[in-house]
Amino acid sequence: MPYKTSFLRPLFDYLEQFYPLSNAIKAEFERSCKLTRIKKNKHILSPIDSNASLYFLVNGLVRGFIRDGKQDISTWFSFENELIGAIRQPNQHPSPSIEYLQALEDCKLICIPYTLIDLMYTKYPEANLIGRKLFALHYYAASERAILARIPKAIGRYRKIQESGLDIKRIPQRYLASYLGVRVETISRIRNKVVPLDYQLCS
Numbered sequence: 001m002p003y004k005t006s007f008l009r010p011l012f013d014y015l016e017q018f019y020p021l022s023n024a025i026k027a028e029f030e031r032s033c034k035l036t037r038i039k040k041n042k043h044i045l046s047p048i049d050s051n052a053s054l055y056f057l058v059n060g061l062v063r064g065f066i067r068d069g070k071q072d073i074s075t076w077f078s079f080e081n082e083l084i085g086a087i088r089q090p091n092q093h094p095s096p097s098i099e100y101l102q103a104l105e106d107c108k109l110i111c112i113p114y115t116l117i118d119l120m121y122t123k124y125p126e127a128n129l130i131g132r133k134l135f136a137l138h139y140y141a142a143s144e145r146a147i148l149a150r151i152p153k154a155i156g157r158y159r160k161i162q163e164s165g166l167d168i169k170r171i172p173q174r175y176l177a178s179y180l181g182v183r184v185e186t187i188s189r190i191r192n193k194v195v196p197l198d199y200q201l202c203s
Helices: 009-015 023-032 114-123 125-150 154-163 173-180 184-202
Strands: 034-038 043-045 053-059 062-068 071-078 082-084 100-103 107-113
Touching (some): 009 023, 023 107, 114 125
Antiparallel strands (some): 034 107, 053 107
16 A cells, blocks of 8 residues: 555654554555545534544644534634544544534545544554543643633733744634634734734844
8 A cells, every 4th residue: 555645644644753553554544534625614514514533634724613692712723734623522422513613724634533543442552552642632732722711811812822833823813803702803902012012022
């Protein structure tokens, strides 16, 4: 199997940061995964869909969000070379999630069924090691978002996401505003305050 030319090569490269993948594991991915392309502003997943897969974002920008009445609330953003998925109870059968996944740019994604992940854990001991390391990364990211939500001032929350390395220039202002829990015009005011301060620190 020509893994170097496989559409799964970006996923393999990502996972092999944590542990080498055997040819047997790569073959399992080849049999079960598929490549999908989603146009800008389209949903990758919504509550009307069965939440049956994780996704590896090869390129593009995705946001997760929930709806509260007519308002949508951004909960996270993901860029290239990241694993993403909707909220899901562990060990449950595929069922709809309350969370939406939306492409904010044209996106290329690898769809990874949860059934494959469960098989990997059962059949390949190294998959458990990779899974543990991935869980630690996602737990850290979730903890950072929990801290962000508890910072009382909007400018403090803005600076927090700047420090996190999130490429906020690529995120449309209305979605960044919903993530920070502020109005769009507030984001503009914050940027006018933050940019001069950053310039002074660098000069």
